[in-house]
Amino acid sequence: MPRVKINMPEEFLFTMEHPVRFSDLDYAKHLNSVAMVHILHEARLQFLASLGLTEANIFGLGMVVTDMAVDYRSQSFAKDVLVIEVGVSRFNKYGCDICFQITNSALDRVVCNAKQGVVFFDFDKHKIAAVPLAFKSLVGESDE
Template sequence: MARVNLELPDVFTFSTHLTVRVSDINYGNHLGNDRMISLLHEARLRYLHDHDFSEFNIGGVGLMVTDIVVSFVSESFVADRLTFKVGITDFNKYGCDFVYLVVNESQNKVVAKAKTGIVFFDFDERRISRVPPVFYERCAPDVTPVTE
């Protein structure tokens, strides 16, 4: 079976640091794949908070993850300090992709590449919503809003 190949941008607009905890380690004695998804979630939350948003309030709507891809490149272990570089790409009228490059700081080695597809969601109405203009303004000012 062919491996997933994620094409990531050359420039990321945000980065944050997270340290691998003992609770993140699996039976293989390295960072578990399920825990990586949780760390990506934390990095996305930090990105949103940096832009004065939360997952439930981005211009009056929230966001919902529609898909996720993680491609592991190397192992990570307890106490590794990881840099999560975060960007946004591939807008459509209802959402976009958050992309991530995870690097082990001490070894300057890529641990994983990832993407989470999201849609904006009106939780009160239980329906998807268009990308809020304020999201473009704060997070992607150089991107032309998608209307079709």
């Protein structure tokens, strides 16, 4: 079976650091894949916060994760500091991909590339909604 291919954005809009905790490790004492999902969730929330937004209120709409892919490239261990870069790509009518490049700062090695497909959601109407133009503008996406 072919490996997952993640198309990374041309530029990243947000960067944060995350120290690998002992609770993030698995039985082999390296970063657990489940912990990575939590780290990606936190990075998405902090990215939105850096824009003055929350998952529950992006210009009146919510954001829902519809799919996720992680392409692991190297191991990481307790006390490593991960640098997480976040960008946005592949817009469609209802959503986009939020992309992540996670690097081990001490080794300057990519730990993984990941993406979360998201859609915008009107929780009052219980329906997906078109991407707010204000969000596109905020992240530098044009409608051309």
